[in-house]
Structures are given as structure tokens and as C-alpha cells.
Amino acid sequence: MTTIPTFNRSLLHPRYWPTWIGIGLLYLMVLLPYPLLYRLGTSLGRLSMRFMPRRVHIARRNLELCFPDKSSAEREALLIKNFESVGMGLFETGMGWFWPDWRVKRLFKVSGLENISLAHANKQGVLLIGLHFLSLELGARIFGIHNPGIGVYRPNDNKLLDWLQTWGRLRSNKSMLDRSDIKGMIRALKNGEIIWYAPDHDYGPKSSVFAPLFAMEQAATTAGTHMLVRLGKPAVIPFVPRRLPGGKGYELIIMPNEEHLPLESDVATATYMNKVLEQAILLAPDQYMWLHRRFKTRPPGQPSLY
Incomplete structure (x- = not known):
């Protein structure tokens, strides 16, 4: 378990100087008023489409796969809004x-917030399902x-970025766990802790099952969701x-407990969970990663979709 990290002088090595320059620029930029940050960020995102053709291709392909019923024009408009969110x-x-x-x-x-209070009143830990929205650090x-x-x-x-992201995330949280530390997560849940967990990405074939997601x-x-819920309760x-x-600010929506999550198999859990993820993504589809x-x-024998 990782707690607030101690700064190591090795992070001042010249190989980290470009990272330090980037961090310094980011720090100075976010001192600006939010309305200006909003205009700069969305403009930067649109501009980035010219320099990130591979990522534009991936995002466009994902939208095609997930939303085949939308017209090409609708998906393209969503794509542009999505890259505004990237910026x-x-x-x-x-x-x-x-x-x-x-601030x-x-x-x-x-x-x-009452949904978290209710879980604590029931003496339960919380598996907090945090999707990969582009605002995930702020959320x-x-x-x-x-x-x-x-x-x-x-x-x-990058050791410097690892130190910085850990320091930043622990400004308002208790500690961090490596995502491979399943035993640590289960122990924390049994102790009534809140575990921030993101089951929405493709983490490779190991410990994965295939389940529907949107049109796929x-x-x-x-x-992992099946294991954590079954053992950590x-x-x-x-x-x-x-x-x-x-640029009118943000809202944090904390949803009710998914108390009917099926646990008869990992496929049943994943299938149900992906429906929950769909509902969450559709609250802000332009802001998803x-x-x-x-x-x-892909399943054995199936070609790449990209």
C-alpha cells in the first residue's frame, strides 16, 4: 500500500528535466481562471486531432463499433467534442x-453522497466504480x-510522474494500491474502506472474460469485479x-448501490457490470476515454478491429 511519497533527489536528474518543464507549465496554466482554461482546453483538444492521427483513428473506430445506429455525421460531431475533452x-x-x-x-x-453513507451504515466497504472519463483525476x-x-x-x-500522480491523488485520499494487489483490495473492503476501481478498460486476455458492451x-x-464482490462483499x-x-463547472453523480449484481459466474457479473458502465458512459459520452x-x-482466431 502506497502512502504520501517522500521526494527523492534522484528525481532532479537531467533525464527528468523535460518532465519538470512540462509539470511547471501545467502548474502555471491551471493558475488561470477556469473560463479561460475551458476555452484553452477545448481549443487545444481540437488542435490535437491534427497531431494524433492514430488516436483519432482509434476513437473514431470505437464510436463506430459502439454506436453503429448513429449516422456518420453524429459520430463525427461526438468525436470532435471528445477531443475537446482530451484537451x-x-x-x-x-x-x-x-x-x-x-477551488x-x-x-x-x-x-x-447518501449512497456512501448508507453503505457505511450497513458496515460495508465500497467498491467505487470509477470509469475512465477524461476528468477522472479531478473527479x-x-x-x-x-x-x-x-x-x-x-x-x-516515469519515476517522476509516478511520484507526482501519487502525491496529487493522495491530497484527498488515504493511500494507493497497485492494481495487481487483489488481496490488498479484498482486505481493505472487508475493513470497510472505499476502493476506487475501474473495470471499464481492456486489460488483456489474462483474467478477462468476454461480455457484451454497447453494440459489441x-x-x-x-x-476482477466478480472476485472482489464475491470475497469482499x-x-x-x-x-x-x-x-x-x-464551462459552467462540474457535477459529481454518485449512483445507488448495485445490490442485485449477479455472482453465479464471472461472465454473469461482467455482463451485468457492462450494462452499468453503459448507463454511466451515456451520462457524458463526449467525455469518455x-x-x-x-x-x-479478441476471441481466438478473430482479427484485430483496429
């Missing part, structure tokens, strides 16, 4: 790491201000940080 996501990461609590709280409306920050919990993450290969009949989906509570239109190769893992 905002950079600033929202800096906001989540560097802003003081009062974060001023931009957010929060609903559903985790506001959630932690109200209900500090334990984050689940993959350590960054076979999406590789982690079987937590409340399963999704939450969505949603940016409001026109479509540029991830969500369907890269």
Missing part, C-alpha cells in the same frame, strides 16, 4: 493535482474531499464526474 483532460489533471480544496469545491455540485479529487478512500492504479514507468457482443472485460457504487456545457483500444483483445 480539457490535461488541465483537469493539473486542477486535480494542484488546486486547493476550496475544486467551488466548481462542483455533488449528488448521491477522484472531489470525491476524496467528501469521502477519502483508497485508489487503485498502475505505477507509471464480445468485449474483453475484467473478471462491498456495496458496488458507480460515480460519474461530468463537465457541464459551456474513447482513444483507448477498448476492443484490442
Whole structure:
């Protein structure tokens, strides 16, 4: 379990200087007023489409696979809005790491806090389902201000970024767990803790099952949810940080406990969970991380979709 990290002088090595310059620029940028950040972020996102053709292709393909009933024009409009969110996501990461609590709280409306209180009253831990929205760092920050919990993450290969993201995430949370530490997650849930958990990406064939997601009949989906809920017996509570239109701030939506999650098999759990994820994504489809190769893992013998 990772707690607030101690700064190591090795992070001042010249190989980290480009990262330090980027961090410094991000810190200075997020000092700007939010309306200006909104205009800059959305403009930067649209501009990035020219320099990220591979990611544009992946996002466009994901939208085609998930929403075949939408017209090409509708999907293209959603794609552009999505890359506006990519640009905002950079600033929202800096906001989540560097802003003081009062500035974060001023931009957010929060609903559903009673769902966390109810789980605690029932003496349950909480498996907090946090999807990969582009505002996930900022959403985790506001959630932690109200209900500090334990984050689940993959350590960054860049030691400086790993130190920074851990420091930033622990500004309003208790500790971090490596996503491979299943025993640590189960132990924390049994102890009544809140575990931030994201079951919405394709994590590869190991420990995954195939379940429907939107129009895709076979999406590789982690079987970890089944194990965590069966052994940890937590409340399963999704939450969505949603940016409001026109730079009007944000809302954090904390949903009710999914108390009817089926546990007869990992496929049944994954199938049900993917329906929950769909409902959450549709609350802000333009703000979801479509540029991830969500369907890269295919059943044996099936070709790549990208």
C-alpha cells in the first residue's frame, strides 16, 4: 500500500528535466481562471486531432463499433467534442493535482453522497466504480474531499510522474494500491474502506472474460469485479464526474448501490457490470476515454478491429 511519497533527489536528474518543464507549465496554466482554461482546453483538444492521427483513428473506430445506429455525421460531431475533452483532460489533471480544496469545491455540485453513507451504515466497504472519463483525476479529487478512500492504479514507468500522480491523488485520499494487489483490495473492503476501481478498460486476455458492451457482443472485460464482490462483499457504487456545457463547472453523480449484481459466474457479473458502465458512459459520452483500444483483445482466431 502506497502512502504520501517522500521526494527523492534522484528525481532532479537531467533525464527528468523535460518532465519538470512540462509539470511547471501545467502548474502555471491551471493558475488561470477556469473560463479561460475551458476555452484553452477545448481549443487545444481540437488542435490535437491534427497531431494524433492514430488516436483519432482509434476513437473514431470505437464510436463506430459502439454506436453503429448513429449516422456518420453524429459520430463525427461526438468525436470532435471528445477531443475537446482530451484537451480539457490535461488541465483537469493539473486542477486535480494542484488546486486547493476550496477551488475544486467551488466548481462542483455533488449528488448521491447518501449512497456512501448508507453503505457505511450497513458496515460495508465500497467498491467505487470509477470509469475512465477524461476528468477522472479531478473527479477522484472531489470525491476524496467528501469521502477519502483508497485508489487503485498502475505505477507509471516515469519515476517522476509516478511520484507526482501519487502525491496529487493522495491530497484527498488515504493511500494507493497497485492494481495487481487483489488481496490488498479484498482486505481493505472487508475493513470497510472505499476502493476506487475501474473495470471499464481492456486489460488483456489474462483474467478477462468476454461480455457484451454497447453494440459489441464480445468485449474483453475484467473478471476482477466478480472476485472482489464475491470475497469482499462491498456495496458496488458507480460515480460519474461530468463537465457541464459551456464551462459552467462540474457535477459529481454518485449512483445507488448495485445490490442485485449477479455472482453465479464471472461472465454473469461482467455482463451485468457492462450494462452499468453503459448507463454511466451515456451520462457524458463526449467525455469518455474513447482513444483507448477498448476492443484490442479478441476471441481466438478473430482479427484485430483496429
